[in-house]
Amino acid sequence: MSSTPTLKTKPLLWTRLTVLILFMMLFWSSCSQQTNPLIVDDQAQGSTEPALEEIVIPIRVHILRSAESSHLNCLCTEAQITAWFDVVNTIWSSAAIRWDLESFVYEEANNAAEFDRIVELGRDADPGDRHSVVHSMYPLDQRLAPGWNIFFINRMAFGGGVYNPETKSVLIGETSPGGDLNPSILAHELGHSLGLQHLREPYNLMAGRQPGIEPRDKIRLNPEQVARARTIAKSGDAFGGSR
Numbered sequence: 001m002s003s004t005p006t007l008k009t010k011p012l013l014w015t016r017l018t019v020l021i022l023f024m025m026l027f028w029s030s031c032s033q034q035t036n037p038l039i040v041d042d043q044a045q046g047s048t049e050p051a052l053e054e055i056v057i058p059i060r061v062h063i064l065r066s067a068e069s070s071h072l073n074c075l076c077t078e079a080q081i082t083a084w085f086d087v088v089n090t091i092w093s094s095a096a097i098r099w100d101l102e103s104f105v106y107e108e109a110n111n112a113a114e115f116d117r118i119v120e121l122g123r124d125a126d127p128g129d130r131h132s133v134v135h136s137m138y139p140l141d142q143r144l145a146p147g148w149n150i151f152f153i154n155r156m157a158f159g160g161g162v163y164n165p166e167t168k169s170v171l172i173g174e175t176s177p178g179g180d181l182n183p184s185i186l187a188h189e190l191g192h193s194l195g196l197q198h199l200r201e202p203y204n205l206m207a208g209r210q211p212g213i214e215p216r217d218k219i220r221l222n223p224e225q226v227a228r229a230r231t232i233a234k235s236g237d238a239f240g241g242s243r
């Protein structure tokens with residue numbers, strides 16, 4: 001009678017031990033399934049995407065003045081422009097591109113009366129007429145060439161800014177119909193100067209108007225854009241192609 005309890009406890013102990021071991025194996029297995037992919041991803045990112053070497057782009061800042069046209073008379077300060085470029089550089093850091101303000105140049109705008117006429121017409125202006133007037137009013141003789149140039153005026157004929165590959169110049173208003181200049185619009189126009197076109201990709205820097213997405217949230221660059229922009233940046237001159 002005394003041996004019976006011993007015989008019964010031994011299998012029970014083994015059963016409990018087996019269950020415990022199985023449970024531990026299951027637990028270890030589920031943990032390793034959760035953590036391993038993360039570890040692998042981190043390692044893969046580290047090995048396949050080495051940090052890009054920073055490219056510094058000198059850009060000459062032209063501040064236009066006009067006694068005849070308040071639209072052309074830029075009132076912004078060098079400190080404001082520097083602060084806008086701080087935001088621009090945060091956006092472009094994803095491509096390891098940094099804009100460096102080479103110098104500030106103060107110039108008198110041309111064709112003030114013609115520019116005011118185009119502003120009055122707004123979106124009713126003939127596109128060809130508007131293009132020729134808008135790009136005739138900034139002087140070209142003090143440009144950084146080859147290189148990058150940006151012209152600040154008070155307010156564009158419409159929209160926030162424009163890039164002209166013929167003059168290799170960004171033209172931008174310190175104010176826009178929506179209010180003060182949004183630096184992401186400035187970063188967008190500089191994207192054109194690096195050969196980037198518009199594309200439909202949510203939150204992309206070069207996306208056109210997208211319902212529900214604010215311009216300040218459109219700051220992303222995809223790998224193809226980064227590669228293209230860096231190629232043009234390394235060339236030492238702004239994009240001059242048609243498209």
Ligand SMILES: [Zn+2]
Pocket residue numbers: 188189192198
């Ligand atoms: Zn654009």
